[in-house]
Amino acid sequence: MSVVDDQVRRLDAFLDKFQINAAHSRSSSFDENEFQSQAAGADATLKEGSSTAKLKALVRRLSTTSSSRPVLPRNRLKEVLSGLAAEEEEQNRGIAGQAVAAADDRDLAWLATGKATVQTYGLILNSLLEQTIPLSESIWYWDDVLGSYSRTALYTAQTSPQKFWRHAQEVYEDAKAKFRSRVGIQQSAHDAQNSIVNHWREFYALVQSSVRERTLIDARTSILSPFALGRVEARRKQNNVKKLRETNATAIGLLVGEGLTFPPFEDEYKATVARVDKIQLQNTIARSVSLLDSVLRHATAIDSSISEFEDNIFASVEADPEFISLSEANESTTSPSRLASRLLQILDRQLPDQERGYASMSAEFGKPSRLVRYWIPGIVLLLSGTTILRILVNRKADIIQWFQDLGGTVRDFWLNWVIDPTKKLIGTIRHDEQSEIAIMSKESLTADRDSLERMVVDFAVAHPDNGVKYTEQQIGELRARVREGDLSSVLRAYEREMQTPIRSAVTGHLVQMLLIQIQKTKVDVEVAIGGIDSLLKSQELLFGFVGIAPGVLITYFVAQWLCNSFGSRKGLKSSKKKGETVRVLRNIDRTLNSSIPTPNGLLSYKDHGLLLCEVHVLRRRAALVLPGNVQREFLEDLNDLMDIRIGVARQIKVLERIRWAYSKWFR
16 A cells, blocks of 8 residues: 555545536436436447447446555556547447437546546556655765765776776777768779778777877866766766656656646535536546646656746646637537547656656666676675685585584583573472582581581590599580580590690590591581572572573574574564664655745645655555554554645644654654
């Protein structure tokens, strides 16, 4: 769905409604005799042929029955127009005796002509829009070339073979013309015996002379470097592209603002009012056909200014001999067949000529072709291709090993940093004992504590303080104190032994007590480690997420990059389309704010055409990013934006509404 489709559908619906209202008005004004005459005429028509049926079939073929493609293809429209012109001429010859039937068939012929004009109007608008929109890319390209010295130098190098070839052609044509002027018809047999070598020598001398002359001609520009000449050429082409874009935009604005502007009508008609409105409708159709023809003939005239372009079109329309005028009997002087033939001529000649002229100017002034832009890297790649191929062949084993190592690295990273941490995290969530974090084993502290207890009890029993043996109750109390960390019995003995450390070390029990204290230190360390272990277990889930985060993040960003680089077209350019949508909104804002309104506060034809081009692009971009339930409201806002009758100030307010209402999907 596009702006042109909506316009064509609206105009086609207007013609259908006008025809229904006109038929209702005419039938309500007939008396009984006229009804009988109409019935007799209809019977005669059915007997004589199927002219009315053919016209109705043509009307149906020209109607916008398709919701997706309301504009007919060009070949199909030309076929219908040929049938319409032939049928209307046959009708004029065959039903002159039936006035009422002839009037009905003439109305059908005008309806078919109006619908054909609407279809031609849609085709031309589509063509102009598709021509104008890509010109912005050419303007941006020349901005890049002129905005950077490096890009200007690159452009100069890219176009140097083209310039050399053009210069060589000019020299060759000049030398060939001089050679033909000097070598006339041979006058004698002796002249005929001149060798071909002499002619080639003479031609070579003429080529040298032409080169010297061209050098003298170009001497006036020799003060400019090739770099400066490249900038001058780029600026000239940019200006011509801008003129072509403004001319096409003005043509679009003229067609939308002046073409097929049907007069409003009331729901209930009197016969005289319906007659006048019918003549006005025919007048509008004929004027629109003339406007289409004039716009196509002047659309490639970029030498004149925009005001001159508009004046030329209006003057051409007013002076058109096919333009409808009202005679004294208030009858149209132009037949539908003549308009159908002219529409056919527009599709056969004017539109193709305009498209060829645009293509020629676009190729001359627009963005250079891919061959011109990429021949330098292509030659570099071609010259270095053998070297690259030789390196690949000689290092084949190394390259294969590199790929294998890369694959192994990716596989190990996936298993060790993504899969295994994920399994451990799942085990932690499920409270799996095998996945618990532990600095030491569970039985290590118990075994060391029991060993310390036995060592202290054995030492105390073997060496009591007062020489009195411990009872079972005292041994139990001693065991309890040891479990709590109290080694008083051992420490008192240790204090006594330390009074004579050397003798105690040799003959006493100092070594045994030192070993007991070492065991006590070991138990204390294990208790501290156990506290740390408990702390780690309390934060086990947090450590699991921290452990899995690097691998998951790296995998996510790599997958995102791969999707953006090699994914589907929709996923590849979704963010780019949003950026383009914002840029189109910026262009619309710039068009509205930089426009010079008419005294009535309306947009000029040029600014109106530029606005329609940007809205056409915006509608396409928005269809890709907006959900279906929002697009209906968006189209309503776009219709308000395109309605130039509300004035520039209100259009700017509508644009602001579009910005804040749909910013969620555009950013």
